Amino acid sequence: MKRIMQGSRRPATLIDVAALAGVAPITVSRAIRMPEKVSVAVRRRIVHAIEKVGYVPNQVAGSLASNRTNLVVALIPNIGNPLFASTIHGLTDVLHEHGLHLAIGNTGHSLIGEEALIAAFLAKRPCGMLLHRTTHSRRARRLLIDSGVAVVETGNLLRQPIDSSVSYSSFAAAKALTLHVLELGYRRIAFVGSPNPERTEVRQHGYRAAFKELGLAIDPALMIKLPHTSGAGAEAIGDLLERTPQVDCVLFSGIASAIGAVLECQRRSVAVPKRIAIATFDDNELAQQVLPPLTALRIPRYEIGRRAGQIIVDWLSGTPREGRSVDLGFKIIRRGST
Amino acid sequence: MKRIMQGSRRPATLIDVAALAGVAPITVSRAIRMPEKVSVAVRRRIVHAIEKVGYVPNQVAGSLASNRTNLVVALIPNIGNPLFASTIHGLTDVLHEHGLHLAIGNTGHSLIGEEALIAAFLAKRPCGMLLHRTTHSRRARRLLIDSGVAVVETGNLLRQPIDSSVSYSSFAAAKALTLHVLELGYRRIAFVGSPNPERTEVRQHGYRAAFKELGLAIDPALMIKLPHTSGAGAEAIGDLLERTPQVDCVLFSGIASAIGAVLECQRRSVAVPKRIAIATFDDNELAQQVLPPLTALRIPRYEIGRRAGQIIVDWLSGTPREGRSVDLGFKIIRRGST
DNA sequence: ATGAAAGCGCTAACAA
DNA sequence: TTGTTAGCGCTTTCAT
Numbered sequence: 001m002k003r004i005m006q007g008s009r010r011p012a013t014l015i016d017v018a019a020l021a022g023v024a025p026i027t028v029s030r031a032i033r034m035p036e037k038v039s040v041a042v043r044r045r046i047v048h049a050i051e052k053v054g055y056v057p058n059q060v061a062g063s064l065a066s067n068r069t070n071l072v073v074a075l076i077p078n079i080g081n082p083l084f085a086s087t088i089h090g091l092t093d094v095l096h097e098h099g100l101h102l103a104i105g106n107t108g109h110s111l112i113g114e115e116a117l118i119a120a121f122l123a124k125r126p127c128g129m130l131l132h133r134t135t136h137s138r139r140a141r142r143l144l145i146d147s148g149v150a151v152v153e154t155g156n157l158l159r160q161p162i163d164s165s166v167s168y169s170s171f172a173a174a175k176a177l178t179l180h181v182l183e184l185g186y187r188r189i190a191f192v193g194s195p196n197p198e199r200t201e202v203r204q205h206g207y208r209a210a211f212k213e214l215g216l217a218i219d220p221a222l223m224i225k226l227p228h229t230s231g232a233g234a235e236a237i238g239d240l241l242e243r244t245p246q247v248d249c250v251l252f253s254g255i256a257s258a259i260g261a262v263l264e265c266q267r268r269s270v271a272v273p274k275r276i277a278i279a280t281f282d283d284n285e286l287a288q289q290v291l292p293p294l295t296a297l298r299i300p301r302y303e304i305g306r307r308a309g310q311i312i313v314d315w316l317s318g319t320p321r322e323g324r325s326v327d328l329g330f331k332i333i334r335r336g337s338t
Numbered sequence: 339m340k341r342i343m344q345g346s347r348r349p350a351t352l353i354d355v356a357a358l359a360g361v362a363p364i365t366v367s368r369a370i371r372m373p374e375k376v377s378v379a380v381r382r383r384i385v386h387a388i389e390k391v392g393y394v395p396n397q398v399a400g401s402l403a404s405n406r407t408n409l410v411v412a413l414i415p416n417i418g419n420p421l422f423a424s425t426i427h428g429l430t431d432v433l434h435e436h437g438l439h440l441a442i443g444n445t446g447h448s449l450i451g452e453e454a455l456i457a458a459f460l461a462k463r464p465c466g467m468l469l470h471r472t473t474h475s476r477r478a479r480r481l482l483i484d485s486g487v488a489v490v491e492t493g494n495l496l497r498q499p500i501d502s503s504v505s506y507s508s509f510a511a512a513k514a515l516t517l518h519v520l521e522l523g524y525r526r527i528a529f530v531g532s533p534n535p536e537r538t539e540v541r542q543h544g545y546r547a548a549f550k551e552l553g554l555a556i557d558p559a560l561m562i563k564l565p566h567t568s569g570a571g572a573e574a575i576g577d578l579l580e581r582t583p584q585v586d587c588v589l590f591s592g593i594a595s596a597i598g599a600v601l602e603c604q605r606r607s608v609a610v611p612k613r614i615a616i617a618t619f620d621d622n623e624l625a626q627q628v629l630p631p632l633t634a635l636r637i638p639r640y641e642i643g644r645r646a647g648q649i650i651v652d653w654l655s656g657t658p659r660e661g662r663s664v665d666l667g668f669k670i671i672r673r674g675s676t
Numbered sequence: 677a678t679g680a681a682a683g684c685g686c687t688a689a690c691a692a
Numbered sequence: 693t694t695g696t697t698a699g700c701g702c703t704t705t706c707a708t
Contacts, residue, residue, distance in 0.1 A: 011484075011485070011486075013700095013701060013702085014701065014702065015701080015702095023678075023679090024678065024679045024680080025679095025701090025702080025703095026678080026679065026680085026702095026703075026704095027677085027678060027679075029702070029703065030677090030678085033703090037677075037678095038677075038678085039677060039678090042677085042678085054480070054481070054484055056457055056460050056461055056481070056485070057461045057701090057702085058402075058461065058463060058700090058701055058702070059461040059462050059463070059702090060398060060401045060402045060407060060462070060463050060700085060701080060702090061402050061684090061700070061701035061702040061703085062701080062702050062703070063398045063684095063702090064396075064398045064399050064402050064683095064684050064685070064686085064700085064701080064702070064703090065683080065684055065701075065702040065703040065704070066684085066702080066703055066704080067684070067703090067704095069398060071441075078427075079423060079426050079427045079430055080423050080424055080426075080427035080640070081423065082420035082423050084423075085417060085418050085419065085420050085422075085423055086418055088417050088418075088442070089416075089417045089418035089444070092417055092442065092443075092444045093444070096443075096444065101441055101443070101458075101459075101462070102441060102442055103409075103439055103440060103441045103442075104426075104430065104440055104441075104442055105430075105434075105439070106427070106430045106431070106434065119394055120439075121439075122394050123394055123395045123396065123397040124397050124398070124439070125396060125397070125398050142392070143392075143394070146349075146392055147349070147394065148349075229623055230623050230624050230626075230627045231623060231626075231627070234627060256623065256624070259624060259627070260623075260624075260627050263627045263628060263629060264627075266604070266629050267629060285567055285568050285569065285594065286568055286594070286597060286598075286624065288568075288569075289568045289569070289572065289597070289598050289601045289602075290601060291601060291604055291605060302418075351684095351685060351686085352685065352686065353685080353686095361694075361695090362694070362695050362696080363685090363686080363687095363695095364686095364687075364688095364694080364695065364696085365693090365694060365695075367686070367687065368687095368693095368694085371687090375693075375694095376693075376694085377693060377694090380693085380694085395685090395686085396684090396685055396686070397686095398684090398685080398686090399684070399685030399686040399687085399700090400685080400686050400687070401686090401700095402684090402685080402686070402687090402700050402701070402702085403685075403686040403687040403688075403699080403700055404686080404687055404688075404700085405687095405688095405700070
């Protein structure tokens with residue numbers, strides 16, 4: 001009740017401030033956006049007036065008039081996934097430095113399709129858009145291109161990005177990690193992918209390329225798909241050991257499942273890496289703490305967010321971009337599990 | 339280059355669509371927002387025209403005219419922290435169901451202070467705001483109250499929320515967890531808090547209350563503060579065992595440090611819970627996988643986000659709220675570590 | 677350094 | 693069911 005009555009007081013506008021300060025509205029606008037263009041005396045009066053009436057600028061009106069929203073949109077498959085947290089963090093860090101704000105869309109199990117979702121966010125007239133690993137329909141691409149916003153795609157390196165792409169190469173990473181364990185002498189290497197076909201196929205491709213490069217044969221019984229949870233990882237390694245005892249190494253697509261697998265090996269007293277080696281396609285602090293610590297691929301997630309933000313900022317300031325695809329690479333960190 | 343030339347084509351407006359369809363602009367507006375209010379024939383022509391010119395509504399203009407942004411803002415201390423992911427997830431799930439969108443602000447190490455940050459986001463004229471455990475200056479509160487937006491505070495249950503508060507009681511949780519281990523017979527119970535004083539003090543308070551309730555004395559050597567990382571947890575338990583060998587149980591404020599501690603015990607072959615029991619103030623899948631699995635406090639983070647979203651949605655639809663403080667509670671899940 | 681006029685693209689309120 | 697008229701609160705452009 002109290003709130004509602006207070007709220008009914010119409011919020012102060014530029015005009016209210018101007019009237020109180022005895023200047024034209026445009027002068028107040030200038031005092032706020034380019035203080036140096038307004039004389040000190042007038043500025044002081046305006047600042048006073050602003051405090052007095054509790055003026056908070058209406059950015060909606062400002063955006064409409066200036067045709068500039070300072071809004072960046074990130075479309076993410078699943079906000080609940082901690083993986084995205086670092087990228088979003090890097091992104092907001094850069095955006096906030098430049099007075100831009102971030103709106104987040106969860107493409108996950110959204111009822112409305114990708115096109116509708118993109119259209120809905122485009123309706124906000126953002127200055128830039130980060131798209132994490134979404135495949136686009138022809139119409140969605142059209143929509144994005146016609147909109148004129150800076151589009152940065154992340155999640156995988158694209159040869160034909162709509163505008164630009166910042167990521168690492170999933171193919172190269174998978175190949176490198178597979179070569180890494182092949183070179184260590186492992187041969188019956190299981191590959192555990194996620195149910196996400198898009199991502200998994202690229203990685204499987206890299207996995208096969210590594211075998212091919214060394215002229216070795218792949219054991220098809222060792223290609224598995226399962227969700228990225230530690231429970232699933234635990235089950236998977238159990239199954240592998242029982243059903244395909246020839247296995248001597250497992251590559252996990254997700255870190256949670258890899259950690260689950262290591263812990264399951266502890267429970268079963270299966271020696272890692274002696275009986276079976278384990279490596280994973282992502283890294284975090286915990287991967288270093290388990291016993292044995294996990295050999296992992298380190299992906300520069302925070303940096304990807306920052307770089308994506310930087311590209312958007314550069315685009316807005318008219319700075320010509322250098323390349324369309326920015327490869328931020330990856331590192332293989334060998335620890336005890338291989 | 340290509341992009342820039344294409345982008346220079348002025349985007350289609352409602353007027354363009356109206357002209358092409360041979361109707362008044364307002365009719366197009368209606369056809370989009372309330373299709374049932376427009377005759378089928380006219381609607382068809384309008385839909386055609388929209389497709390033809392590739393019209394994407396300008397929500398900035400719409401918001402200004404209708405005085406409704408459909409924007410909700412969440413201010414979070416640290417987006418990089420996976421803990422917040424679930425809450426944000428729950429929040430977006432509800433918001434998207436009601437056509438609202440989320441903008442995220444990172445209060446963390448922001449250069450601009452809380453007041454400025456709140457003012458900056460208020461300038462976007464959001465319909466609602468979620469504030470995660472931020473203490474507010476008098477002026478910040480004023481700003482929020484005067485704005486008339488629905489404010490939901492999370493992170494701790496508040497007696498005097500600005501508008502409403504959704505959370506669990508940190509005090510009750512800490513007391514309950516402490517009582518839990520006291521009742522199991524542990525007596526020299528270390529409490530490992532985070533460096534965040536605000537949160538840690540409330541929990542320490544609960545910890546003391548539990549001892550007091552049973553008329554037991556606290557060992558002051560067992561109150562520790564450290565960052566929530568698994569590395570820190572590993573170190574901490576090592577130190578505790580060496581410097582204060584009387585310790586028989588450790589309560590960890592953060593889950594990462596608790597997991598680090600369990601893993602450290604494995605490395606040192608310290609028997610958990612025989613030599614030392616471990617419990618933690620948060621739960622996740624991994625906590626169930628480590629050896630032994632961790633006794634944990636389960637906090638309904640996703641649900642907190644959903645509920646916060648629901649409150650905002652209700653507020654917007656004028657539904658009177660039931661209570662100002664919603665306590666979503668917690669559960670203690672006993673596993674092998676105690 | 678300051679101001680006047682015009683309008684951004686849409687929707688509310690009120691007709692017809 | 694459809695249209696007319698007036699803004700929403702600000703910034704742009706062009707004076708002064």
